[in-house]
Amino acid sequence: xxxxxxxxxxxxxxxxxxxxxxxxxxxxxxxxxxxxxxxxxxxxxxxxxxxxxxxxxxxxxxxxxxxxxxxxxxxxxxxxxxxxxxxxxxxxxxxxxxxxxxxxxxxxxxxxxxxxxxxxxxxxxxxxxxxxxxxxxxxxxxxxxxxxxxxxxxxxxxxxxxxxxxxxxxxxxxxxxxxxxxx
Amino acid sequence: xxxxxxxxxxxxxxxxxxxxxxxxxxxxxxxxxxxxxxxxxxxxxxxxxxxxxxxxxxxxxxxxxxxxxxxxxxxxxxxxxxxxxxxxxxxxxxxxxxxxxxxxxx
Amino acid sequence: xxxxxxxxxxxxxxxxxxxxxxxxxxxxxxxxxxxxxxxxxxxxxxxxxxxxxxxxxxxxxxxxxxxxxxxxxxxxxxxxxxxxxxxxxxxxxxxxxxxxxxxxxxxxxxxxxxxxxxxxxxxxxxxxxxxxxxxxxxxxxxxxxxxxxxxxxxxxxxxxxxxxxxxxxxxxxxxxxxxxxxxxxxxxxxxxxxxxxxxxxxxxxxxxxxxxxxxxxxxxxxxxxxxxxxxxxxxxxxxxxxxxxxxxxxxxxxxxxxxxxxxxxxxxxxxxxxxxxxxxxxxxxxxxxxxxxxxxxxxxxxxxxxxxxxxxxxxxxxxxxxxxxxxxxxxxxxxxxxxxxxxxxxxxxxxxxxxxxxxxxxxxxxxxxxxxxxxxxxxxxxxxxxxxxxxxxxxxxxxxxxxxxxxxxxxxxxxxxxxxxxxxxxxxxxxxxxxxxxxxxxxxxxxxxxxxxxxxxxxxxxxxxxxxxxxxxxxxxxxxxxxxxxxxxxxxxxxxxxxxxxxxxxxxxxxxxxxxxxxxxxxxxxxxxxxxxxxxxxxxxxxxxxxxxxxxxxxxxxxxxxxxxxxxxxxxxxxxxxxxxxxxxxxxxxxxxxxxxxxxxxxxxxxxxxxxxxxxxxxxxxxxxxxxxxxxxxxxxxxxxx
Numbered sequence: 007x008x009x010x011x012x013x014x015x016x017x018x019x020x021x022x023x024x025x026x027x028x029x030x031x032x033x034x035x036x037x038x039x040x041x042x043x044x045x046x047x048x049x050x051x052x053x054x055x056x057x058x059x060x061x062x063x064x065x066x067x068x069x070x071x072x073x074x075x076x077x078x079x080x081x082x083x084x085x086x087x088x089x090x091x092x093x094x095x096x097x098x099x100x101x102x103x104x105x106x107x108x109x110x111x112x113x114x115x116x117x118x119x120x121x122x123x124x125x126x127x128x129x130x131x132x133x134x135x136x137x138x139x140x141x142x143x144x145x146x147x148x149x150x151x152x153x154x155x156x157x158x159x160x161x162x163x164x165x166x167x168x169x170x171x172x173x174x175x176x177x178x179x180x181x182x183x184x185x186x187x188x189x
Numbered sequence: 190x191x192x193x194x195x196x197x198x199x200x201x202x203x204x205x206x207x208x209x210x211x212x213x214x215x216x217x218x219x220x221x222x223x224x225x226x227x228x229x230x231x232x233x234x235x236x237x238x239x240x241x242x243x244x245x246x247x248x249x250x251x252x253x254x255x256x257x258x259x260x261x262x263x264x265x266x267x268x269x270x271x272x273x274x275x276x277x278x279x280x281x282x283x284x285x286x287x288x289x290x291x292x293x294x295x
Numbered sequence: 296x297x298x299x300x301x302x303x304x305x306x307x308x309x310x311x312x313x314x315x316x317x318x319x320x321x322x323x324x325x326x327x328x329x330x331x332x333x334x335x336x337x338x339x340x341x342x343x344x345x346x347x348x349x350x351x352x353x354x355x356x357x358x359x360x361x362x363x364x365x366x367x368x369x370x371x372x373x374x375x376x377x378x379x380x381x382x383x384x385x386x387x388x389x390x391x392x393x394x395x396x397x398x399x400x401x402x403x404x405x406x407x408x409x410x411x412x413x414x415x416x417x418x419x420x421x422x423x424x425x426x427x428x429x430x431x432x433x434x435x436x437x438x439x440x441x442x443x444x445x446x447x448x449x450x451x452x453x454x455x456x457x458x459x460x461x462x463x464x465x466x467x468x469x470x471x472x473x474x475x476x477x478x479x480x481x482x483x484x485x486x487x488x489x490x491x492x493x494x495x496x497x498x499x500x501x502x503x504x505x506x507x508x509x510x511x512x513x514x515x516x517x518x519x520x521x522x523x524x525x526x527x528x529x530x531x532x533x534x535x536x537x538x539x540x541x542x543x544x545x546x547x548x549x550x551x552x553x554x555x556x557x558x559x560x561x562x563x564x565x566x567x568x569x570x571x572x573x574x575x576x577x578x579x580x581x582x583x584x585x586x587x588x589x590x591x592x593x594x595x596x597x598x599x600x601x602x603x604x605x606x607x608x609x610x611x612x613x614x615x616x617x618x619x620x621x622x623x624x625x626x627x628x629x630x631x632x633x634x635x636x637x638x639x640x641x642x643x644x645x646x647x648x649x650x651x652x653x654x655x656x657x658x659x660x661x662x663x664x665x666x667x668x669x670x671x672x673x674x675x676x677x678x679x680x681x682x683x684x685x686x687x688x689x690x691x692x693x694x695x696x697x698x699x700x701x702x703x704x705x706x707x708x709x710x711x712x713x714x715x716x717x718x719x720x721x722x723x724x725x726x727x728x729x730x731x732x733x734x735x736x737x738x739x740x741x742x743x744x745x746x747x748x749x750x751x752x753x754x755x756x757x758x759x760x761x762x763x764x765x766x767x768x769x770x771x772x773x774x775x776x777x778x779x780x781x782x783x784x785x786x787x788x789x790x791x792x793x794x795x796x797x798x799x800x801x802x803x804x805x806x807x808x809x810x811x812x813x814x815x816x817x818x819x820x821x822x823x824x825x826x827x828x829x830x831x832x833x834x835x836x837x838x839x840x841x842x843x844x845x846x847x848x849x850x851x852x853x854x855x856x857x858x859x860x861x862x863x864x865x866x867x868x869x870x871x872x873x874x875x876x877x878x879x880x881x882x883x884x885x886x887x888x889x890x891x892x893x894x895x896x897x898x899x900x901x902x903x904x905x906x907x908x909x910x911x912x913x914x915x916x917x918x919x920x921x922x923x924x925x926x927x928x929x930x931x932x933x934x935x936x937x
Contacts, residue, residue: 010191014199021203021226025210030218037222040203044229051196051236053254056261063261064229068268072222075272079279081218093913097212100917104924105205109198111931119190120244128243128250137258140251145259152262159266166273211916220912291910 009050017043030076034069041065052125053132196237203230217275217285221268228264232257300359303347303385304378306340306392307431310424313337314417321413330403333416337399337423341392348385357381357795358497360433374494379433383630383796387430387562390637394554395423397764401645402546404761405652415455415544422448426555430562435484435494438563442480442527445556446473452551453543465539472536476526476560483519490516496566503570504800513570517577520567521584524560528614531588535859537611541603545648548603553610553644554637561617561629565797568626572708572799578622579712582703585618586717586724591857593727597734598853601658602647605735609684610640612728616699619721623709624801625702627793631779632699634789635691638775639683642768646677649757649765650739654746660738662747667740669754672762674740676769681736683772685729686822691776696725697818698779704814705804722821729825730832737833783811 020043023036041064048057119125130136141149207230210223239253279285313336321329351359358381365375378384399419406415425444432438447470454466488494490512491502506513524530529537540552551557564571564581571578589612596608613636620629650666650673651658667674683690686697704718744751756762779789783806806814832840844850855861907918 007191010195014195017199018202018206021206024222024226025206025214025219030216030222033219033222037225040226041229044233047196047233048236050191051240053236053239053257056236056254056257059258059261063265068225068265071268071272072218075275076218079218079276079285081216081285093917094213097209097913097917097920100920100924101205101209101212104208104920104927105201107924107927107931108201108204109194111927112194112197112201114931116192116194117241119192119241122190125240125243128245128247129240129254130247130251132239132251132254136247136251137254140248140255141258144248144252145255148259152259152266156262156266159269163269163273166270166277208916208920212913212920287912290912293910 013043013047030081034072038065038069052129055134055137193237193241200230200234215286217287299350300347300380302343304361306343307424307427309336309340310420314420317413317417329413329416333420334399337396341396344388344392376437377433378431381796384430391426391555394637394641398546398550401761401764404758405546418451449551452547453540455543462542465542469536469540472533473526476523479519479522486516500569513574514576517571517574521581524563528557528560529611530584534611538604538607541607549641549644553640558633564621565626565630568797568799572801575708579709582619582622585615586720589615589724590720593724595853595856596731602660606643620699623703623706626797627790628698628702631789632695635695635775638768638771639680642680646673649673662745663739664742665744670756676765679769680772681732685732691772694776694779700818701814708801726821726825729822730829733826733829
């Protein structure tokens with residue numbers, strides 16, 4: 007229980023940091039903290055493989071991508087939104103009520119956990135092999151579809167970010183004339 | 190062993206925090222980070238439920254963890270495309286303010 | 296033999312193929328090709344018909360039926376589609392394909408340079424196919440298919456130059472008026488099925504012969520078929536469409552509106568001759584409709600000034616003669632007149648077409664005259680046709696018209712219905728025919744030249760592709776009559792030939808030879824009086840009498856076509872238009888306004904709902920989150936989890 011509480015506090019602090027810190031880089035790092043804590047939580051929940059890829063893929067690859075974009079675009083801190091100011095209190099209220107409702111529902115109907123032997127035999131530690139067994143049998147179609155989705159995502163991302171050749175040439179010509187004017 | 194209810198409560202708190210982030214931040218990249226937070230809150234609940242369902246057999250129990258695996262892959266794709274959109278918006282507007290995008294509605 | 300006769304069944308197929316080829320690929324062909332294809336398809340059909348004709352003549356049987364396929368089967372009612380090739384239908388096929396072939400060839404010259412060249416030949420070929428279907432059908436149903444087919448082709452070809460509103464209107468008028476007759480055909484078929492339980496023409500004829508003489512159901516069926524026939528053959532009171540139908544190209548008028556389609560009504564009645572022979576009342580109605588039509592149309596023809604409209608009224612009048620013939624029970628005579636009329640009327644139309652061609656589209660006879668000197672072939676052949684239709688002895692029209700007159704005078708079938716009065720009417724009409732045809736010829740080909748001087752130098756005889764058909768038709772116009780010489784003294788081939796096909800118990804009074812000669816003498820006198828009067832009025836009197844009569848009541852009545860158009864306009868068209876405009880105002884003032892009033896709150900609602908789409912991402916996200924909240928609350932409070 008103590009482990010869980012520590013992890014929960016760290017996680018919540020990190021999450022609050024994500025939504026309150028002004029600088030995007032700081033917020034992203036706070037999220038990394040939350041995600042790493044989450045990976046530890048996965049270990050306590052007998053999901054070792056997920057814990058590993060949470061660190062590698064999420065905290066690693068995805069967050070690096072975030073940081074990369076933040077630095078590429080040189081995004082600075084922001085000011086609170088000018089429009090829809092009344093949104094902020096409303097958002098807090100709705101979020102608190104929603105969280106409270108879900109949590110209360112969970113506690114209203116407490117379920118007892120299966121005994122440890124059962125958990126150990128069913129999840130088998132949540133290693134690579136048991137996950138692979140399920141993934142490549144019952145979830146095979148989903149797995150293949152995810153593969154297609156990733157491919158589409160790659161193509162989409164490339165085509166979104168790639169500049170048109172003509173636009174690039176124009177930009178270069180623009181730069182050249184500006185340099186000439188400068189001189 | 191900590192009961193599943195606690196994990197669900199933690200998950201809902203994280204989810205609510207993420208939602209507040211989506212609702213209050215102006216910068217698109219911050220909205221994005223908050224969305225990631227919400228996704229992970231859902232993942233936490235899934236993993237907790239996977240353990241809760243151990244009594245129903247190996248495949249049912251591991252389904253929850255496998256779903257998280259698939260969500261991870263989805264998140265990767267989503268981030269790639271989402272950040273791509275972000276970059277191209279930034280190119281045209283030199284800003285990632287989501288409120289400024291209100292004018293592109295139909 | 297039967298195989299050779301069956302060959303004729305391919306004639307409509309050939310014409311249909313010609314129509315298909317021209318319709319699908321005609322635009323890609325260079326000019327004479329569509330005409331050549333169309334002419335060949337009809338020409339081969341003509342050859343097949345000739346082969347079948349001689350095969351039938353040489354063989355034993357008088358009727359060959361070819362069953363194509365079963366069409367419908369409902370309980371005990373059974374109907375298969377098939378052709379019946381007998382002496383009557385083969386003779387009609389010869390007329391259709393023979394005259395049709397000549398007119399196709401003529402059209403190659405006449406339609407030269409028209410942008411719708413291939414479309415024209417498509418329509419003409421389709422018409423021939425439908426007309427052949429009509430005459431070859433062994434059941435009323437298939438006949439009706441052909442009947443409608445010729446109707447639609449007539450519509451397409453009358454409105455061939457559809458960019459002129461006048462032509463399109465004429466086409467529509469022809470179509471709509473024909474629909475009335477077609478409704479009669481349909482009703483007649485319904486009654487035929489309920490009475491005889493079959494639509495097979497031969498079976499109906501046999502069954503009708505077995506029914507009681509003069510039975511009322513036969514009379515009603517006969518009258519309904521008469522209604523159908525009046526529509527297609529432009530008889531009273533449905534004759535109004537034919538004069539307007541002259542808006543089509545002239546060869547079309549020659550083929551469809553003179554030689555073939557309009558005779559379908561006569562053919563129909565001759566086809567069901569045993570039925571009509573059993574019902575004197577319906578037969579008398581046929582004869583009287585024909586007689587009155589002949590008289591009135593001839594009267595209207597006096598004052599017309601359009602070269603083609605005179606011929607159109609003449610056609611109506613001649614069709615009236617044919618109706619009298621089939622009405623008095625002389626079915627072979629009706630077909631005989633169809634046969635001779637096909638030649639000289641087609642010739643007259645083609646001659647008129649040749650004139651119109653030479654005068655660059657001029658159709659008003661008041662601006663013609665003296666053309667005989669410039670167009671020798673056209674003039675001469677037209678003169679032959681004029682004399683033939685006028686009933687000058689030894690030409691074809693004389694024999695067939697005389698046969699009609701003689702049979703009317705001696706008819707026993709309608710003896711109770713005033714056949715002698717009818718005879719007198721026809722005799723007068725014959726004289727009138729000679730008169731107005733003289734006028735037509737004189738105004739166009741003789742007398743002073745009234746056309747513009749500048750046209751005089753460019754006047755030319757039509758090309759040989761047009762004059763050759765004229766010459767062939769002229770020869771036929773002279774000789775066709777010799778197939779049906781007066782029976783009492785001479786061999787009569789056509790009556791003998793058609794006998795098995797139109798065999799009925801109808802009998803005619805036997806007159807002494809001298810009385811027969813007297814009747815012939817009377818018709819000769821009628822023709823002579825008509826022509827002489829014409830000569831006096833237009834050549835000697837120089838039209839002074841005509842000028843004086845110009846404003847008389849009768850002249851106005853004649854010019855206005857006996858007021859039928861005005862009458863129909865007042866009785867049918869104007870009430871219909873009034874109703875339509877009334878309904879239209881109901882639509883705009885009540886229905887539309889009501890709908891618009893009902894729609895406005897919806898519009899307001901939509902505008903209010905549009906406010907929800909603010910464009911702010913966060914607003915949408917909040918809405919979604921509130922949805923999640925509501926969902927979570929429902930789940931936790933309803934206790935579905937427990």
